[in-house]
Amino acid sequence: MSSSTYDVIVIGAGPVGENIADRVVRGGLSAAVVERELVGGECSYWACMPTKALLRSTAALRAARQVPGAREAVSGELDVAAVLRRRDSFSSEWKDDGQVSWLGSAGITLYRGQGRISADRVVDVSGEDGVVTSLTARYAVVVATGSGALLPDIAGLREAEPWSSREAAAAKAVPGRLAVIGGGVVASEMATAFAALGSSVTMLARDGVLPLAEPFAGARVTESLREAGVSVRVGAEAASVRRDDGDGTVHVTLTTGEHVEADELLVAIGRTPNTQDVGLHTVGLTPGAWLSVDDTLRVVGDDGALLAGGWLYAAGDVNRRVLLTHQGKYQSRAVGDVIVARAKGEAVQDGAWGRHVATADERAVPQVVFTEPEIASVGLTAAAAEAAGIRIRVVDHDLGAVAGSALHADGYQGHARMVVDEDRKVIVGFTLVGPDVAELLHAATIAIVGEVPLDRLWHAVPAFPTISEVWLRLLETYGR
Template sequence: MSDHMYDVIVIGAGPVGENVADRVVQGGLSAAIVERELVGGECSYWACMPTKALLRSTAALRAARQVSGSREAVTGGVDVAAVLRRRDSFASHWKDDGQVSWLDSAGIKLYRGQGRISSTRVVEVTDESGRVTSLTARHAVVVATGSAALLPDLPGLREARPWSSREAAAATTVPGRLAIIGGGVVASEMATAFAALGSAVTLMARDGVLPLAEPHAGVQVTESLREAGVSVRLGAEAGAVKRDGDGTVHITLTTGEVVEADEVLVAVGRTPNTQDIGLDAVGLTPGDWLTVDDTLRVIGDDGELLADGWLYAAGDVNRRVLLTHQGKYQARAVGDAIVARAQGEAVDDSQWGRHVATADERAVPQVIFTEPEIASVGLTAAAAEAAGIRIRVVDYDLGAIAGSALHAEGYRGHARMVVDEDRKVIVGFTLVGPDVAELLHAATIAVVGEVSIDRLWHAVPAYPTVSEVWLRLLEAYGR
């Protein structure tokens, strides 16, 4: 066993881990990063990038068909092989040479293998040959191991070799029939993608489609999926799964009905990648999500900081928000906090301080790349009420905006603004419609900046754009 010392050791070289390491190196500290798979993580190879690449080609074709002039130029359908090639390029063909080169240029040392915490500030890395390297951190160890697809305990499911989000994102062929268990973001996006690529899709959404979004958003996506030929089975619950010798998958619902498919995708949630990283060595439970304070220091089962606060957890693994951009936001905060503490500086842990991840609570932006897109930030109306906020909800037909009519013929969409009536600020904003993702950041700034309704009257939207919805919402709200 060989020993090496660094200021900071990061377990997990996904986008969160990379950003933590980069941040501390920029702050003058040394950093090592440990990765057992591909540098770049889930988002680069099996999630954000390849899945959005799968969705984009068909979305562009659909957009062209919604505008006279371009509609007439469309003479064929999507080229599936070309879509998959484009997807492969965005996944870097599942090679991490470019990411490894970036680590080298950033001055971050990479150790490949399984990283396990063995004692205070010590991480042991076991490589493919079984060789163990011991790394010691002067200041901090950061767990950024992310999450994996949750596989429920259904009879026959594991034996049926189901797809998770990984297999769906990296599929080399489009199945003739695809069954999807789940109704959340991954399930809805992959139903959208594979239906557009030619699969006969059955979506079994026990709890509804996008149940955590504003209700009208889930309704619009459900209608759109059905228009695209997807069999959306609301309330359907899988009871057992079996794959025949010829490859056919049989999903038996709790009602006794059987759904047949060529592949089954399970998208019912995530589980933390903490089973084999040595949590038991420091009094934590392997396989658990990690609880953290606002500067991302790990809190033990007793509610107190672990030891002297040397262990941090950023990204999916702390279960605050399972989104890449929020994980990278956490990475910046935790990196700065580690540098400040290492250099004996004060840590700004005020509400919007530099070293905290408070936006995880009430200012999270998210885009769901279904048809139509859903772009949201902050709280839904139901969540705001549950938080005890006295609210007023303002809705507007996005299709009634002049810019929307120019954007696409027959544009259908909806905008909702949730206002805290006591403070007169927006606490939630949801847009549903074609290409609304690009409108989201204005709402994010309004929510994070707590811009007053009175002040927003002076933020004049350009005409004719879809952003004019801001004016219409304010008019509907009134002075």
């Protein structure tokens, strides 16, 4: 067994692990990352990039058809093969040469294989050739192994070999019939994508469509999916699944006794942490468990006490704070900086918005759902704010009534909502629903993170005629 020592060892070379390693190297420390699959992780090959590539072509075609002049120039239908080829290019053909090259240029050492914590600050890497390399960290080990698709305990489901988000994102062909179990972000986006690509889609949304969003957002997406030909069955729950040995047809039996047939079945009901085989038992934790952390992202026990002498950290999906790539990368910057500070004996900046803490995970999480229409939100929904004990006022406005929206597309339909903390007179939540609203979101994120008083926002004048003028309309609706 060979061995090497680094200041920091990161298990997992997805976007979170890469950014942690880069941050500590920039801070003057040495770093190694361990990866058992492709460098770049889920987002690069099976999630963010390929799924948005699948959705973008249909969104662009839809947008062109909503503007006279452009509409008449559209003479053909969607080229599905071209869409899939473009998706493949954004997934780098599922090769990680470019990402590996970047690691080298950043001064980060890569070890390929399964990384397992074997002792204090020690990670053993088992390569595909069976050779084990022992790595020792001087200061910190970070678990950044992400999450995988959760398969529910439904009779016959595993044997039926359903799609997870990975198979959907990397599909080589469009199934004639697609059934989807789930109603969340992945389920809604993939139902949108495959319906546009030609599948007959049935969506089994037990808890409704996008149940964690503002109710009007889920309602508008449900309506749009149905207009696109998707059979959205709210309240439907699968009891058993069977795939025919002959033609491969998937049969889903619902708890009501009804049956749904499809060529492929996508299960998108949630995620589970990739911590089954990283050596958690050596530090007294349960393999396969989510990892709890403090605001500096050190792993803690149920009682909040530090584990493993404070050298073990967890960032990204594995700590279950927010399962979004951009939030994981935000955490990676925080944890990288705090590891460097502690290694150099510097004070850690904590407090409400200290550089070394990940407070945005609770206060200002932005998210875009790339359905038709798009949903862009940040902060708390009205229901979540009330549950948190905040005295709120909800301000709504018709996004389609803004001059910039009418110019953007004929018949533009959308909605905007801001949730105001009435005691502090600041925005704590913001949701936009409508075509192409994703690029409007960061203004709301800044307003919430910066805790900008409403009186100050009156002086942030939106340009005319843009959709951003909705900010003025919301403030007018709120009143001085």
